[in-house]
Amino acid sequence: MTLHTEKGGISRSARRFLWKLSYLQRKCIFSVLSVGRFPTHIAFIMDGNRRYGKQRNLKGGAGHKAGYLALMLMVIYCCELGIKYITAYAFSIDNFKRGPEEVQYIMDLMLEKIELELSKEDSLFSRYGVRVHFSGNMELLSDPIKDAAKRLMVATANNSNILLTVCLAYTSMNEILHAIQETYQEKLAQIQLQESISEGRISMCNPEQGDHVLKLAEIEKHMYMAIAPDPDIIIRTSGENRLSNFLLWQSANSCLISFSQLWPGISCWHLVWAVLNFQRNHYYLEKKKKKQI
Numbered sequence: 001m002t003l004h005t006e007k008g009g010i011s012r013s014a015r016r017f018l019w020k021l022s023y024l025q026r027k028c029i030f031s032v033l034s035v036g037r038f039p040t041h042i043a044f045i046m047d048g049n050r051r052y053g054k055q056r057n058l059k060g061g062a063g064h065k066a067g068y069l070a071l072m073l074m075v076i077y078c079c080e081l082g083i084k085y086i087t088a089y090a091f092s093i094d095n096f097k098r099g100p101e102e103v104q105y106i107m108d109l110m111l112e113k114i115e116l117e118l119s120k121e122d123s124l125f126s127r128y129g130v131r132v133h134f135s136g137n138m139e140l141l142s143d144p145i146k147d148a149a150k151r152l153m154v155a156t157a158n159n160s161n162i163l164l165t166v167c168l169a170y171t172s173m174n175e176i177l178h179a180i181q182e183t184y185q186e187k188l189a190q191i192q193l194q195e196s197i198s199e200g201r202i203s204m205c206n207p208e209q210g211d212h213v214l215k216l217a218e219i220e221k222h223m224y225m226a227i228a229p230d231p232d233i234i235i236r237t238s239g240e241n242r243l244s245n246f247l248l249w250q251s252a253n254s255c256l257i258s259f260s261q262l263w264p265g266i267s268c269w270h271l272v273w274a275v276l277n278f279q280r281n282h283y284y285l286e287k288k289k290k291k292q293i
């Protein structure tokens, strides 16, 4: 299993055996969970990579590398569990304000991992049927990252087990603003077209019927996250309870769960706990959903 970084002492076959053992254990627990109502979409705010690195005296940005491994493991657990959508808050627009060295490290790491996935025949994404999508204001990224991200989206486009959305150069406010601007432009173009068709005649566009008004469904169509249903669960690590500008529009009825564990330390037990918690609150959340609008 390529995910295990520590190679010292333990042989390859022993590692494979241990992975198999933990797989069987997970399979057993997950089958118990699947009796209850199941979440479709789980989103993660991956907080605590830097602190993890500092606590362990890891050099440079190694905490972020550990965070990446934790995300890949989480993708595997979610696949095994039968979750259809997962979303990870990888890099916020606000993160560009961090030290240039750290930003560079994260971007280099991302590029390296994407290229690695693209170069492998038997990549984790093809093995588990993971389709990858990047959400966010891609214009803010450098050309090599933008290009690699696009290539990964194309390469995994036919995978259909699970959709992993990576929020990159993302904030909710930026997403909402962008969606409203696009909807407005679209509406404006429609109105101009209708006016040019009906020139000299009575306008076909009737403001009283609300043709000029932006509608909720139209705005939602232009959201970066339109690719997935709203999340059932949002998990944040490292003991914080804030959403930090993540999925503000989509989280009206999400079950919010915070763990004190730093992101690289998250395990399949946290996932199990989160799903149980969701199942306990499910009927309440469903009722809320029905009352909406």
Ligand SMILES: *[C@@H]1O[C@H](CO)[C@@H](O)[C@H](O)[C@H]1NC(C)=O
Pocket (backbone or CB within 6 Å): 154, 155, 156, 157, 158
């Ligand atoms: C995905 O499927 C389409 C249609 O079957 C095909 O044209 C395309 O090459 C496939 N893409 C990949 C990356 O396999």
